[in-house]
Amino acid sequence: MVSHKCVEEFSLQFPANARAPRSARKKRSFKKEEITENDKTCAIDLLATVAENLLSETGSSHMSIDKPVEDHCLVKEEFPVEDKPLKPATLPEFNPYQGSSMSPCGFSSVINGKVEIEAEGFSHSGGIDSCQAGQDLKPSVDGGAVVLDARPNGVGSLGGSSSRTKVPSMGAGVSLGALDDVHMFSRDDDENFSGYICPRVTKKSPRSVPRVGDRRIRKILASRHWKGGSRHSEAKSWRNYYLHHQRSYPIKKRKYFEHISDSVSDDYRLRSKMQRGSRAVSTMKGPGASFVSSDSHVRLRIKSFRVPELFVEIPETATVGSLKRMVMEAVSTLLSDGHRVGLMVQGKKVRDDNKTLHQTGISQDNTHLDSLDFSLEPSSEAPHLLSSNPSGHVCEELPMCHASDMDTLFKSEPDLALFPSGSFDKETAADDSKALVHAALTELSPHQPPRHKSNKQQQQQQTAQRRMRRPFSVTEVEALVQAVEKLGTGRWRDVKHSAFEDADHRTYVDLKDKWKTLVHTAKISPQQRRGEPVPQELLNRVLNAHGYWSQQHMETLALPKPDYNPATFHTTWTNLLLMFRTSIGSSFRALALPPRSFNYLSRSSVRMENLTFSSEAGAKPRGALIVVEGLDRSGKSTQCVKLRSFLESSGHPTELWRFPDRETSVGQMISAYLSNKSQLDDRTIHLLFSANRWEKRSLMEEKLKGGTTLIVDRYSYSGVAFSSAKGLGIEWCKAPEVGLLAPDSVLYLDISPERAAERGGYGDERYERVDFQRKVSEFYQTLRDSSWKIIDAGGTMEEVEKKIQQVVLDKVKECAQGKSLSLLWSS
DNA sequence: GTTAGGG
DNA sequence: CCCTAAC
Numbered sequence: 001m002v003s004h005k006c007v008e009e010f011s012l013q014f015p016a017n018a019r020a021p022r023s024a025r026k027k028r029s030f031k032k033e034e035i036t037e038n039d040k041t042c043a044i045d046l047l048a049t050v051a052e053n054l055l056s057e058t059g060s061s062h063m064s065i066d067k068p069v070e071d072h073c074l075v076k077e078e079f080p081v082e083d084k085p086l087k088p089a090t091l092p093e094f095n096p097y098q099g100s101s102m103s104p105c106g107f108s109s110v111i112n113g114k115v116e117i118e119a120e121g122f123s124h125s126g127g128i129d130s131c132q133a134g135q136d137l138k139p140s141v142d143g144g145a146v147v148l149d150a151r152p153n154g155v156g157s158l159g160g161s162s163s164r165t166k167v168p169s170m171g172a173g174v175s176l177g178a179l180d181d182v183h184m185f186s187r188d189d190d191e192n193f194s195g196y197i198c199p200r201v202t203k204k205s206p207r208s209v210p211r212v213g214d215r216r217i218r219k220i221l222a223s224r225h226w227k228g229g230s231r232h233s234e235a236k237s238w239r240n241y242y243l244h245h246q247r248s249y250p251i252k253k254r255k256y257f258e259h260i261s262d263s264v265s266d267d268y269r270l271r272s273k274m275q276r277g278s279r280a281v282s283t284m285k286g287p288g289a290s291f292v293s294s295d296s297h298v299r300l301r302i303k304s305f306r307v308p309e310l311f312v313e314i315p316e317t318a319t320v321g322s323l324k325r326m327v328m329e330a331v332s333t334l335l336s337d338g339h340r341v342g343l344m345v346q347g348k349k350v351r352d353d354n355k356t357l358h359q360t361g362i363s364q365d366n367t368h369l370d371s372l373d374f375s376l377e378p379s380s381e382a383p384h385l386l387s388s389n390p391s392g393h394v395c396e397e398l399p400m401c402h403a404s405d406m407d408t409l410f411k412s413e414p415d416l417a418l419f420p421s422g423s424f425d426k427e428t429a430a431d432d433s434k435a436l437v438h439a440a441l442t443e444l445s446p447h448q449p450p451r452h453k454s455n456k457q458q459q460q461q462q463t464a465q466r467r468m469r470r471p472f473s474v475t476e477v478e479a480l481v482q483a484v485e486k487l488g489t490g491r492w493r494d495v496k497h498s499a500f501e502d503a504d505h506r507t508y509v510d511l512k513d514k515w516k517t518l519v520h521t522a523k524i525s526p527q528q529r530r531g532e533p534v535p536q537e538l539l540n541r542v543l544n545a546h547g548y549w550s551q552q553h554m555e556t557l558a559l560p561k562p563d564y565n566p567a568t569f570h571t572t573w574t575n576l577l578l579m580f581r582t583s584i585g586s587s588f589r590a591l592a593l594p595p596r597s598f599n600y601l602s603r604s605s606v607r608m609e610n611l612t613f614s615s616e617a618g619a620k621p622r623g624a625l626i627v628v629e630g631l632d633r634s635g636k637s638t639q640c641v642k643l644r645s646f647l648e649s650s651g652h653p654t655e656l657w658r659f660p661d662r663e664t665s666v667g668q669m670i671s672a673y674l675s676n677k678s679q680l681d682d683r684t685i686h687l688l689f690s691a692n693r694w695e696k697r698s699l700m701e702e703k704l705k706g707g708t709t710l711i712v713d714r715y716s717y718s719g720v721a722f723s724s725a726k727g728l729g730i731e732w733c734k735a736p737e738v739g740l741l742a743p744d745s746v747l748y749l750d751i752s753p754e755r756a757a758e759r760g761g762y763g764d765e766r767y768e769r770v771d772f773q774r775k776v777s778e779f780y781q782t783l784r785d786s787s788w789k790i791i792d793a794g795g796t797m798e799e800v801e802k803k804i805q806q807v808v809l810d811k812v813k814e815c816a817q818g819k820s821l822s823l824l825w826s827s
Numbered sequence: 828g829t830t831a832g833g834g
Numbered sequence: 835c836c837c838t839a840a841c
Contacts, residue, residue, distance in 0.1 A: 466835060493829060508829075513835070516832090 621816030623709035630749030690736035725775035749793035
């Protein structure tokens with residue numbers, strides 16, 4: 001292996017001139033004679049052994065392992081039972097440095113091996129595809145670089161993702177994006193066994209080949225290659241030595257390599273690994289057969305290994321044959337470098353080796369077995385990954401284990417073993433399809449009925465995999481809603497700190513997620529909702545706040561367009577009315593029909609009222625209609641939210657509204673207009689805004705009569721002031737507003753246009769907008785009446801807040817005591 | 828470490 | 835709730 005440095009140099013940066021010396025050096029230094037014995041059993045050997053053990057326990061199956069490097073030897077020698085037409089490969093053949101111009105640069109990643117353990121014996125003709133690998137490899141030129149795309153055959157059915165290799169045109173090197181799965185097969189005794197693995201390298205569309213180290217490749221590599229599902233049952237799928245990509249991130253890999261390459265030269269490292277790899281071949285012999293325990297109920301088949309990522313430097317002039325050898329070398333090097341086995345369940349690393357399988361979620365029930373995942377991890381990570389109890393896991397010292405040691409351990413501590421034969425009693429067959437399914441446990445006796453997992457077990461599994469589910473209580477929801485109303489969406493961290501400071505189990509992401517589901521819940525019908533019912537009132541607030549803040553987001557760029565085109569001023573009010581009737585349809589009917597009686601109350605309101613004030617219907621205090629007006633950036637929105645909180649906490653049911661209300665059909669049109677998606681002349685848009693208020697009129701009345709105080713952010717005054725500022729006659733502008741509910745109080749946040757502009761948000765149109773805002777403010781002044789309260793918005797937020805509270809509280813009380821509703825500009 | 832969005 | 839990309 002080579003240091004990550006190398007990887008970066010060649011894989012990430014691809015300097016124009018790859019440094020030949022490096023390759024040369026390696027090439028030079030590697031010699032077959034230097035291969036020495038290494039006592040360590042390589043990881044794959046161990047896995048094979050373990051698997052064999054389990055398989056053997058059944059007394060009916062065997063397991064064999066194939067590796068790109070040593071496949072022949074292993075198959076043939078380790079499992080003499082099998083007759084393979086394979087020929088033992090000679091070591092020199094695997095020496096990439098001999099007789100080839102290739103020079104490995106480095107393997108950038110840890111081995112993230114995947115092991116599939118199959119339940120059933122598996123038979124297939126003994127294929128000797130091992131080195132067909134290179135046959136399909138075709139370099140192509142892509143943007144000046146030769147690209148080799150390694151991809152497994154039959155990827156489609158296997159769902160494997162591809163890995164790629166790219167050879168820079170300058171001949172710097174080849175990097176194998178990923179050399180994924182090394183498959184191992186087991187088979188029943190009575191079947192011809194022929195397991196093998198072989199990395200296959202095939203050409204793929206050169207177009208999409210990203211640079212190694214490029215984001216694109218990362219993305220590709222990051223997808224779950226198993227998603228498509230791998231099925232050995234598919235035709236010829238036994239040839240599934242598909243290349244897998246790894247999911248590890250480069251950073252992690254680098255860490256590892258930093259560790260191993262600190263003081264050792266690349267040359268040495270490579271050589272050393274080669275030695276070990278070579279050694280593995282010989283040490284693999286024999287021991288496998290001895291792994292036979294007597295009481296296994298499970299057969300495990302290691303189906304594949306996922307070898308993360310290999311970066312190999314190789315001259316452009318390299319031959320296919322040398323590339324093949326290169327790949328083999330890479331794989332064998334990776335595999336023979338000290339590794340230990342990691343266990344993942346449902347994608348989560350299980351670090352506590354002392355956990356029982358059940359605790360870990362590995363139960364006889366096969367529900368979760370489809371996500372059992374074994375991986376080869378660099379031993380350097382051991383301290384982080386291993387449990388505090390160093391003696392717990394048999395495989396902790398995997399690379400250091402001799403086969404015989406393993407045998408002993410396995411027998412003596414079957415329950416702690418990675419593949420505890422006895423503990424998987426009666427596993428049901430697991431489907432190895434989706435996800436990262438790499439191990440399936442099967443009961444030995446197929447006829448045994450599947451067991452049902454208890455809730456407890458299920459829970460254990462759950463907790464092992466994911467955090468405990470903790471449904472939000474209504475109280476929590478309320479706190480969340482309140483916080484969001486105050487802070488808005490998009491400030492989850494603040495929400496967390498302000499409302500869930502002490503709830504350690506609620507992260508801001510949780511809160512965000514909860515909000516998401518709340519919004520959804522609020523939108524669906526009550527019948528569709530599940531779990532503890534959230535009061536409709538809360539859900540309404542959720543919807544309000546959601547709409548409010550989402551509008552807030554898109555508002556900056558979208559409010560009234562100052563552009564005024566006199567040429568479009570021909571539309572008459574009548575024409576518009578007709579147009580609206582046709583285009584808006586029912587939603588606009590309110591405008592054409594006389595206003596509903598103020599005594600109207602919806603059935604639900606009546607019922608509510610009767611429930612609360614049984615015999616005194618009508619005596620219920622009505623809510624106040626509070627309108628907040630002001631120029632852009634005067635602080636309306638902020639104050640509205642604060643005011644709402646204040647009123648709520650004062651015991652006054654309050655809702656926060658805002659115009660335009662984009663939820664309505666007219667609101668949609670307005671939205672389209674505001675986002676520049678539609679062109680409407682000023683009168684048209686003015687009437688739309690007006691219609692938007694009419695749409696909400698009855699509900700508004702209903703709410704007020706029901707005792708809810710409404711805080712309305714912008715109302716008719718804004719509509720008139722803005723349209724008038726655009727040039728429309730103010731009386732014309734007021735006309736369609738006549739008959740709407742008159743506010744009990746209008747809070748005008750007074751701020752100069754200049755001052756407002758200083759608050760930002762005007763962008764490039766600053767001057768233009770200041771000018772327009774000034775006009776607007778002038779028209780606001782002409783609209784003032786006795787209901788208005790001018791609030792100096794230039795003060796601090798708190799000052800403004802206090803002043804508003806004072807005014808509003810008085811008004812709310814006034815309304816509760818019987819102040820009647822009136823109509824806007826109607827007398 | 829946060830945020831936003833898909834799963 | 836999880837997972838990730840993007841910041």
